[in-house]
Amino acid sequence: MGAIMVFSSLEFIYLFLLPTLTVFMLLRHLGWEKAVIYWLIIASLIFYAWWSISYLLLLLLSVIINYSFHKLLLKYHNRLLLTLAVSLNLITLGYFKYADFLIASINQLTQQQLPLLHVILPLAISFFTFQQISFLFDTFQNKITHCDFSKYCLFVVFFPQLIAGPIVLQQHTIGQFNLAKFKKSPLINLALGATLFSLGLFKKIVLADGMAPTANLVFDHALAGNSMPMEVAWLGVFAYSFQIYFDFSGYCDMALGLARMFNITLPINFNSPYQATNIVDFWRRWHITLSNFLRDYLYIPLGGSRSGKVRQYLSLSITMLLGGLWHGASWTFVFWGGLHGLYLILNHAWGGITKKYTSPLPNIVNKLLAHILTMLAVMIAWVFFRAESFSSAIIILKSMAGQSQLYEGQIWLELLTNNTMRWGQVILLVIIVCCLPNSIEITQKYRPVLKFNHLINKTNNWFGKLKNQFLWQPNAPWSAFVFILLSTSLYYLYSSNNITEFIYFNF
Numbered sequence: 001m002g003a004i005m006v007f008s009s010l011e012f013i014y015l016f017l018l019p020t021l022t023v024f025m026l027l028r029h030l031g032w033e034k035a036v037i038y039w040l041i042i043a044s045l046i047f048y049a050w051w052s053i054s055y056l057l058l059l060l061l062s063v064i065i066n067y068s069f070h071k072l073l074l075k076y077h078n079r080l081l082l083t084l085a086v087s088l089n090l091i092t093l094g095y096f097k098y099a100d101f102l103i104a105s106i107n108q109l110t111q112q113q114l115p116l117l118h119v120i121l122p123l124a125i126s127f128f129t130f131q132q133i134s135f136l137f138d139t140f141q142n143k144i145t146h147c148d149f150s151k152y153c154l155f156v157v158f159f160p161q162l163i164a165g166p167i168v169l170q171q172h173t174i175g176q177f178n179l180a181k182f183k184k185s186p187l188i189n190l191a192l193g194a195t196l197f198s199l200g201l202f203k204k205i206v207l208a209d210g211m212a213p214t215a216n217l218v219f220d221h222a223l224a225g226n227s228m229p230m231e232v233a234w235l236g237v238f239a240y241s242f243q244i245y246f247d248f249s250g251y252c253d254m255a256l257g258l259a260r261m262f263n264i265t266l267p268i269n270f271n272s273p274y275q276a277t278n279i280v281d282f283w284r285r286w287h288i289t290l291s292n293f294l295r296d297y298l299y300i301p302l303g304g305s306r307s308g309k310v311r312q313y314l315s316l317s318i319t320m321l322l323g324g325l326w327h328g329a330s331w332t333f334v335f336w337g338g339l340h341g342l343y344l345i346l347n348h349a350w351g352g353i354t355k356k357y358t359s360p361l362p363n364i365v366n367k368l369l370a371h372i373l374t375m376l377a378v379m380i381a382w383v384f385f386r387a388e389s390f391s392s393a394i395i396i397l398k399s400m401a402g403q404s405q406l407y408e409g410q411i412w413l414e415l416l417t418n419n420t421m422r423w424g425q426v427i428l429l430v431i432i433v434c435c436l437p438n439s440i441e442i443t444q445k446y447r448p449v450l451k452f453n454h455l456i457n458k459t460n461n462w463f464g465k466l467k468n469q470f471l472w473q474p475n476a477p478w479s480a481f482v483f484i485l486l487s488t489s490l491y492y493l494y495s496s497n498n499i500t501e502f503i504y505f506n507f
Contacts, residue, residue, distance in 0.1 A: 004123060004163070005050040006501055007197075007254045008204045010493055016047060017258070024262055028186070033179035037150050040262065044159040048123065055122045062092070063156050066132040067149055073139045074146075082140045086133055093129045096122055101329030124163045126326060126507055128156050130293055135170050137297065144170060151177045160258035164251055164504040166269035166289035172450055173264060182263050191474045192446050193260035198486040199439050200253030205489045207429065208246035209500055214422055215240035215386070222392040227404035233396050235422055240386045241379050242429045244503055245274060248287070251502045253439045256448055268440060268449040274378075274433040277370040278351075279343040282378060290326075294319050312348070317341040327385070327507050332393065336384045343377055436470070443472045 005012050020043040027035045049056040069085035072078075100116045107114055135155070138144050147170070155174050156162075218236020221228060228236075252270040259266045273285035283291045302315035317338065324337015359366050380397070387393035398404050440448055472478055 004501055004505060005047055006505070007251070007258070008201055008489075008493070008500075008502075010490075016043075016050075021261060025186070028179075028182050031179060033182070034150065036179070036182055037154055037177055040159075041150065041154050041157060044154070044157040044162060047159040048157065048162065051123050055120075058122055058125075059128065059157065062089075062128065062132065063153055066136065066156075067152050069136060070139050070144075070147065070152070073136065074144075077140065077142075079140070082136060085136050089129050089133050089136075093125055095119065096125055098325075098329050105331075121506075123505070127165050127167060128162065130167050131156055131169070134167075134293065134297065138170055147174060158259070158264070160255045160262075160264075161266060164255075164502055164507070165287070166252070166255065166267050167293050168266060168289070172267050176264050184263060186263065188446065188474060189260050189263045192443060192448065192472075193257040193262075195443065195472055195478070195482050196253045196257030196260060196439055196448060198257075198482045198489070199442075200250040200255075200257060201489040202485040203246040203250030203253065204502070205250075205492045208243050208250055209492075210425070211239045211243040211246070211429075212500065215243050218396070219386055219388070219392065222395040222399075223388050225391070225395070227395055228399045229404075230399055230402040231419065233399035233404075235419070235426070237379050237383060237396065237400065238426045239422075241382050242426070242433075244382065244386075245433060246429075247503045249438075251504060256439075260448065265447070265450050267451065270438075271440060272433065272438045274375060275371075276374055277367055278374055279340065279347045279377065280351075282374060283340070283344070290323070294323050298322065309348075313345045316344050316348075320344065332384045332387055332390060335390070336381050339381045339384065343381075442470055445471055445473070 005016060020039075023039055023043075024036060027039055045056060045060075048059060066085065066089070069081070072081055073085070096119055099119050103114050103116055106112065135144070135152075151174050154177055155168070155170060158168075158173065161168050215236055218228065218232060219240065249270050255269075256266055267289055269287060269289050271285040271288065273282050276282035276285055299315050299319040302318060303311040304315055305312045318341075320337045320341030321334055322337070324333045324335070324340070327333045327337070361369075383396050383400075384390075384393050387396065395404070
């Protein structure tokens with residue numbers, strides 16, 4: 001099993017991206033639409049095969065079988081056929097992702113020793129499975145009347161979104177796979193794509209990976225069964241909160257940028273979630289395409305908000321529990337999802353109460369308190385998301401609450417040694433995520449994502465006008481700034497021997 005070719009690696013940038021882009025531009029110049037599509041398919045399959053040639057066959061088999069079901073559904077329009085197709089996808093996903101988890105859980109509950117299967121999780125199986133399930137539903141609902149196999153294949157395997165999303169629906173990209181779109185504003189798209197890619201690379205290499213050692217020290221210390229001072233526990237949780245934020249934000253920017261280099265626009269998947277003032281708002285900003293998928297294909301079919309509060313809360317709970325399980329085959333992920341389900345229920349209940357009463361506090365104070373409470377809830381949930389066991393999560397939470405008096409081990413001393421510097425980094429990142437515009441807002445003049453208009457908050461106050469000063473333009477000052485970001489990231493890559501995967505590559 002080979003290593004994953006991550007976007008934030010020199011191999012990807014020099015050995016894959018540059019040749020792939022060069023051939024794409026040549027074929028586009030020659031006006032060969034089919035050749036462009038097949039080249040992008042071949043390049044995407046090479047990208048996937050870098051990890052495992054054997055599991056490349058699973059990906060291809062999944063594409064062929066699901067396309068065959070698509071053709072059958074067009075011909076027969078049979079609900080039983082749809083059920084069979086979706087079930088086959090879910091059974092495949094369940095086997096590879098959850099078989100060993102289920103056996104281990106049975107062993108733990110029954111004290112048996114059933115042998116594990118030691119199944120290796122195929123890269124991106126959650127993402128390409130969900131995409132194809134949505135395609136089958138759209139076929140059954142007559143939203144698709146015909147789709148060429150090559151375009152369907154590219155829809156599934158297009159490398160910028162293959163490994164960790166966004167979860168792309170057929171209406172997002174298939175219509176863009178044509179020569180007119182490939183040729184539209186090539187220089188602007190290339191510049192915009194390079195800018196988004198450079199911003200994302202900097203977030204991943206410098207900011208996310210810069211926080212990782214602190215987070216790892218704290219969570220590994222807790223995993224060993226050791227408690228720590230309160231300030232160390234909080235520092236570790238802040239560090240992980242920013243690590244996963246910039247890791248996922250960086251990936252999303254890089255995915256958007258890479259797709260845009262090939263003149264393809266993807267849906268938004270990340271929109272400043274740490275600026276949210278409630279949990280509902282948080283999930284409208286964090287992993288947006290997953291939230292939309294779970295809403296459309298699970299929450300609404302379960303009843304949603306149409307059948308009373310009890311049914312709504314039950315639907316929320318089931319959706320978030322399964323959403324947590326989607327993130328990983330572990331009870332800590334399930335608990336994380338369940339915790340967010342509880343948050344959402346409380347959020348909806350509180351919203352019903354506040355409609356009847358007016359707060360005596362000024363609006364700005366209400367928003368600040370709501371934001372602090374939301375971030376506190378999110379950070380507490382991140383403890384279970386990151387922790388490798390419930391016991392280590394409890395140790396960290398107790399330490400955060402100042403309930404630990406005996407500090408075992410020595411690792412926490414290393415954190416206390418550079419305490420001021422590390423907290424300075426945390427404060428700087430708080431300012432970045434809460435006050436500065438995100439990548440989508442910075443590049444908003446060039447519509448970096450699909451369905452763009454309703455995503456950007458158009459404010460006319462002084463702060464909104466100040467944000468407008470940051471807007472990207474394909475000019476010399478911005479080119480110099482992007483060059484500095486890219487050079488800094490490449491310097492970190494050259495000087496570091498450790499290439500870290502994106503956190504969401506594991507899901």
